[in-house]
Amino acid sequence: MSKIVSKITDSEVEVMRVLWEAGCELPLADIRRTLEEKSKWETSTIKTLLRRLCEKGVVLATKRDVFYYKPLVSESEYNEYTTQNLIDRLYAGSAKNLIASLLGSKKLDNTDIEELRALFKVGERDE
Numbered sequence: 001m002s003k004i005v006s007k008i009t010d011s012e013v014e015v016m017r018v019l020w021e022a023g024c025e026l027p028l029a030d031i032r033r034t035l036e037e038k039s040k041w042e043t044s045t046i047k048t049l050l051r052r053l054c055e056k057g058v059v060l061a062t063k064r065d066v067f068y069y070k071p072l073v074s075e076s077e078y079n080e081y082t083t084q085n086l087i088d089r090l091y092a093g094s095a096k097n098l099i100a101s102l103l104g105s106k107k108l109d110n111t112d113i114e115e116l117r118a119l120f121k122v123g124e125r126d127e
Contacts, residue, residue, distance in 0.1 A: 007056055008078070014039065015049045019059065020075040025068040 008016065018034045019026060032046050050069055053059035058073045091097040099116075102108050108116070 008053070008058060012049050012053055012056075013078075015046065015053060016058070016071055016073075016075070016078065019069060019071040025062065025070040027066050027068050029066070031069060 014035065015031065018031050022030070028043075028047070028050070031050070032043055035041055035046055050059060050061070054061050054069075058071065060070050060072055062068045062070070087093060087095055087098055091101070103113075
């Protein structure tokens with residue numbers, strides 16, 4: 001699965017987000033309508049992106065009156081893979097180094113830090 005997810009382009013992720021947010025199969029017209037609000041893509045571009053996602057095996061197209069599309073990869077699976085890939089590439093696999101970088105660059109405010117502390121405490125109880 002990770003090889004497939006790694007080949008999803010940024011533009012294709014925008015299409016995937018529409019499918020993930022819907023939570024159900026969508027016809028092209030609905031996908032197009034949503035993407036036209038967010039981007040200036042032509043219908044042909046959207047069809048090309050959907051075709052590529054189907055070829056990669058991350059979206060399934062089902063023909064009825066019209067084609068309906070549904071994601072075969074969940075948003076959480078995609079996010080988990082891309083987060084791990086980021087940590088591996090930039091921080092040599094160390095999530096601790098990622099957090100240290102965020103703290104050092106002041107990207108986290110006090111509220112964020114307190115929320116992370118609470119998450120760490122919950123994790124300690126689960127062990």
